[in-house]
Amino acid sequence: MTEARASAERGAGDAVVRRFLVRPEAPALAFLVVLLVAFTLANDRFLTASNLESIVDSVAVLGVIALAVNQVILCGEIDISTGSMLGLCAIAAGAVALSTGGLLLPLLAGVAVGALAGALNGALVTLGRIPAIIVTLGMLYALRGVILLVTGGTWITGVPEATRFLGTGKLLGISVPVIILFALFLVMELVNRHSTWGRNVFAVGGNRLAARFAGLPVNRVRFLAFALVGVFVGIASLIYLGRAGSVQTNTGVGLELQAVAAVVIGGTRISGGRGSALAALTGAVLIGVILNGLVLLGVPGIWQQAVLGALILLAVATDVLRRRLVGDKS
Amino acid sequence: MSTLAATMRRLSFSRELVLLGVLIVLVLVMSLLSPLFFTLGNLLNTSRFFVEVGLMALGMTLIIITGGIDLSVGSNLGLSSVAVGFTFAAGLPLPLAILFGLVVGTAAGLFNGLFITLLELHPLVVTLGTFALFQGLAYGVTGAEAVSNFPAWFAYFGQAYFGPIPGQLFVFVVAVAVVWLILSRTRFGRYVYAIGNNEEAARFSGVPIRRVKIALYSGIGLLVGMAAVIYTSRVSTARGDSGLGLELAVISAVVLGGASIYGGSGTIAGTVLGVLIIATLQNGLILAGVPSTWQLFVLGVLLLVAVFLNEFFRQKEE
Numbered sequence A: 001m002t003e004a005r006a007s008a009e010r011g012a013g014d015a016v017v018r019r020f021l022v023r024p025e026a027p028a029l030a031f032l033v034v035l036l037v038a039f040t041l042a043n044d045r046f047l048t049a050s051n052l053e054s055i056v057d058s059v060a061v062l063g064v065i066a067l068a069v070n071q072v073i074l075c076g077e078i079d080i081s082t083g084s085m086l087g088l089c090a091i092a093a094g095a096v097a098l099s100t101g102g103l104l105l106p107l108l109a110g111v112a113v114g115a116l117a118g119a120l121n122g123a124l125v126t127l128g129r130i131p132a133i134i135v136t137l138g139m140l141y142a143l144r145g146v147i148l149l150v151t152g153g154t155w156i157t158g159v160p161e162a163t164r165f166l167g168t169g170k171l172l173g174i175s176v177p178v179i180i181l182f183a184l185f186l187v188m189e190l191v192n193r194h195s196t197w198g199r200n201v202f203a204v205g206g207n208r209l210a211a212r213f214a215g216l217p218v219n220r221v222r223f224l225a226f227a228l229v230g231v232f233v234g235i236a237s238l239i240y241l242g243r244a245g246s247v248q249t250n251t252g253v254g255l256e257l258q259a260v261a262a263v264v265i266g267g268t269r270i271s272g273g274r275g276s277a278l279a280a281l282t283g284a285v286l287i288g289v290i291l292n293g294l295v296l297l298g299v300p301g302i303w304q305q306a307v308l309g310a311l312i313l314l315a316v317a318t319d320v321l322r323r324r325l326v327g328d329k330s
Numbered sequence B: 001m002s003t004l005a006a007t008m009r010r011l012s013f014s015r016e017l018v019l020l021g022v023l024i025v026l027v028l029v030m031s032l033l034s035p036l037f038f039t040l041g042n043l044l045n046t047s048r049f050f051v052e053v054g055l056m057a058l059g060m061t062l063i064i065i066t067g068g069i070d071l072s073v074g075s076n077l078g079l080s081s082v083a084v085g086f087t088f089a090a091g092l093p094l095p096l097a098i099l100f101g102l103v104v105g106t107a108a109g110l111f112n113g114l115f116i117t118l119l120e121l122h123p124l125v126v127t128l129g130t131f132a133l134f135q136g137l138a139y140g141v142t143g144a145e146a147v148s149n150f151p152a153w154f155a156y157f158g159q160a161y162f163g164p165i166p167g168q169l170f171v172f173v174v175a176v177a178v179v180w181l182i183l184s185r186t187r188f189g190r191y192v193y194a195i196g197n198n199e200e201a202a203r204f205s206g207v208p209i210r211r212v213k214i215a216l217y218s219g220i221g222l223l224v225g226m227a228a229v230i231y232t233s234r235v236s237t238a239r240g241d242s243g244l245g246l247e248l249a250v251i252s253a254v255v256l257g258g259a260s261i262y263g264g265s266g267t268i269a270g271t272v273l274g275v276l277i278i279a280t281l282q283n284g285l286i287l288a289g290v291p292s293t294w295q296l297f298v299l300g301v302l303l304l305v306a307v308f309l310n311e312f313f314r315q316k317e318e
Helices: A004-019 A026-042 A049-058 A061-076 A084-102 A104-126 A130-149 A176-195 A196-204 A208-215 A218-244 A256-268 A279-294 A301-327 B002-012 B015-033 B040-065 B073-089 B094-118 B122-144 B152-159 B167-185 B187-197 B198-204 B209-235 B246-256 B268-287 B293-317
Strands: none
Touching: A004 A301, A004 B293, A026 A130, A026 A279, A049 A061, A061 A084, A061 A176, A061 A196, A061 A218, A061 A256, A061 A279, A061 B268, A084 A218, A084 A256, A104 A130, A104 A218, A104 B073, A130 B246, A130 B293, A176 A196, A176 A218, A176 A279, A176 B040, A196 A208, A196 A218, A196 B015, A196 B187, A208 A218, A208 B293, A256 A301, A256 B122, A279 A301, A279 B187, A279 B268, A301 B198, B015 B122, B015 B268, B040 B167, B040 B187, B040 B209, B040 B246, B073 B094, B073 B122, B073 B209, B073 B246, B094 B122, B094 B209, B152 B167, B167 B187, B167 B209, B167 B268, B187 B209, B198 B209, B246 B268, B246 B293
16 A cells, blocks of 8 residues: 555656656756756855856846747747847947936837847748748848948947946846846746747747648747847847947847857757747856856856857757657657 | 740740849949949959859859758858968978868868768758857967968969969869869769759659768868968968858858759859859949948848849749
8 A cells, every 4th residue: 555655656756757858958957957066066156146146147138039039949940130139229229328318218229129120030031931041141240230330330338327227237136137037038938838829839830831731820920939039139138238338339249149059058949849938048047157167167268159069069969869869759 | 936936035034144134234333333343453353352252152052952051161261261370380381281271171061061961950050050169169279369471372372363363263263163063964963953852752762862961061161171271372361250251142142143042953153143243242332432331231131132032033933
């Protein structure tokens, strides 16, 4: 009797473990825990609340963008224009901030510019029927060109303190970027679990043809994903503006790669249909921990790009090998 | 008479002819904008700048015909350039350093090819990863420094003139001929189209898909290596960030030349015309006094318009 109950409990325990292991973000979470333990053992100042907060703080911009790029990748598309988009949004927000001050108007300006750029991406992909990689590669350079044109190569500096709240402020002792990141993460988890659009994103990414035959509005689902990236990049641009206090013409260069890396490293499948918002968050934090760890280990900053590239390749290779091992055909 | 009409009709649908028309109009407009443009000296001088993009575009054409893509060519050019410069600075004789640069370029391409075929991953994500990896290696290995004290004869590869004709133009012409022969006159070339049209059907027909793909990505690596040697010689400097963003010009040229981004179609003649159009545009913009900041914008928009028109007309034809 007690034996039966014990084995039933063990069975339940196994089921919990198995349910964790089949989740897409499981390898990244496990890797994150291992890294945290390793860095804690190597450096006793690593595992302090303030260091952890500063790590999450430093990846807030990346994390917010990754949460939206995650939706695009779940749809089976890709967006590599976010770096230039962030620069443009930050310039729009910065320019408004210099003339009006305050927080709301700059935020609206950044989000509006982002939404416009994101909607343009979405329209070109869905209505123009151009592959997303070509659209967003073209936009990556076109938007950078727009940045150079509107600024004429000059910086925006002296952003007023009120505008910088989203980057430097604190609420209840927690830094605002961290709060924004986790709030948006919760929103995306809820959207993916409980909203029609969230469910459709997975359906479209899993099998676009089947989704179309099932009567789903495939184009609208993809368009909204691209537009969402613009909105989130707009929000992220205010975090950036707050943290940096200035905008340069090369603001956001290379960020598009980090965002894709965060999503893929976190465990969302690059071909779409499988993943979660938690994967994007885990990936972004993992990148933050690794870059922070490299600094602690004394590795020169110029190696960051190489590490990032190696991580992307490692993540996609692990996913393929893991699927081959377990015989997962999905 | 009727055969003549049929020929005319076929010609009017020829994409290459349309592109040639675009090129001629562009040259005319540029000549009006700047009196310096339509001089033999300027036209030949322009060719010094498009050979690097042109060499890579040849390889990219074949890859895009198979339905693949290589985003890492710009980073690979930086890596190969650094491989030449820094082994030379470390004491390797220059001919061996040049050879080493070609080997590094090819090896980087081979790495892409093996990664893509053995793991059955989409070229997009693999070359996005190697885009960062190659560039990062080039930065990291060099410590973001540059090498520039090459001996005088190294300039031969990128600055030599035979009469009025820049030396690298000959390299490009030979490369065009070789790649054209491979694509249109060999079994390998037929395999390339077969894979792009229907990879599944090609596999069941016995096309060695993996070997073809590995050869293609290694091949573009070799072309990148050649472009890197010419580039390094032309600017007399080896730096990690050489070739930054060149993938945009390369892909734009190929797509402008009529290759379908979905695979299955594309020609070397089209790509060469695409390269010429982009080079004319860039050179003309500079001569017309348009700030270089416009160039990124123009290239980005050009890429979008080219793909859109391509797919639009292809749907019309079908």
